[in-house]
Amino acid sequence: MEFALVNKFFKVGKTAVSIQCDKPFTFFTRELDGDRLGDTDETLIEAVKDVIRTELDPTSAIVQAQAKLQETQTKLQENQAKLEQTEQKLAETEQKATQTEAKQNDLEALANRINKVVRVMAQDSIMGEKVSYGTTYKEMVELFPLAEIGKIYEPGSIFAVEDPGHVEVNGEGKRILIQTNQSFTYQGETLAQLEGTPYQNGVLATWKFSVPKAPNEPTVAPVATVSTTATVAPTTAEPPATTVTPNQ
Template identity: 55%
Template structure:
């Protein structure tokens, strides 16, 4: 049975939608941006299912968040250009810039949380996925001061790739830190900055695969003993 729209309710800038199906019984309630009360049930159901799939797939969620982030940044640039063109729209433009900056910060936090959860949780199956994830986090800038819990990335020329994970390493900072060109090895296990609590490197770790041992086949053949034939008895004919 296909999903049915059970309820949809518009609230400020959001439409709360509930969909369900009976076999197997499945029930989702999600908030969709904007007013979707006039949309067809099929379109609403598809929007809810896409949101659910994004929540279950970290890589997909990051791709969507990155797209939203780029879209928001484009709006910021557009609004800043309008701000320079006219003084009369100063207040309205300032409000729009502020709203878009808040959106940028929000999607930046989403990317931070999903990347850290996927890498630190060791749920990445392929090195290429690790590479895509860490490339969403900017490379550290010399002279820039970072705050506790910030994520940065460092290129590690000495790193030997095992599955196309690239040479960029994810670093999680534990306290305020000004980057002055320190190598990724300083944040590795037992490295100088890892030991003093500044931060730690999260390198790609291939997932272990358990292989069942092959069944041992005996190559020793069992041969049944040969039964000895009875001796031949010679009978002398009567004379």
């Protein structure tokens, strides 16, 4: 029996569908759950026929319902398994993220310690004018970041600026070390500008490479002059001999 869709219309919560067969003439109208107006004619015809089969053979309908229930349960189990796998992967991802965060914290702590060591070395060597070679000064200054325009440097911050006009004397490079004494916002000033008002007002200090001074020659104390002329004290004259007069 070939059915054709005769009519379909929607009413609250259901879609009424009418189908018809000419040979032999048969006409059915059934209500389907939901809005089915967007379904194809073939889909609606089969849906109505399923309803009719259920009405004519309840046992078959129960079997079909059980089969659909079993199919639904199988899909639920599959979805549950996928959900568990997803949760497991999520837990693994969170664990890796925690480990990564811990490693990141360790690296940051190590970086902070290294920065402190570099800072102490710079303060002791460069600022203490103990650097003997310009190349050593260059390597130490390169450990500090270049100044960033617009960045606020808190008191005690150390950074470097380029001085293109600097004439190297010992391979010290063209970077100059700067240390702030007060809060300072860098606005792209040149070294000459930094050595102007900011330096004069004690906002910051500049630490350039200085050629080590030659060690002072030892001072020898003059030898005292010793007189070679001996002074001899005069001797005391002996008393004259006593004259004895013989008895007459």
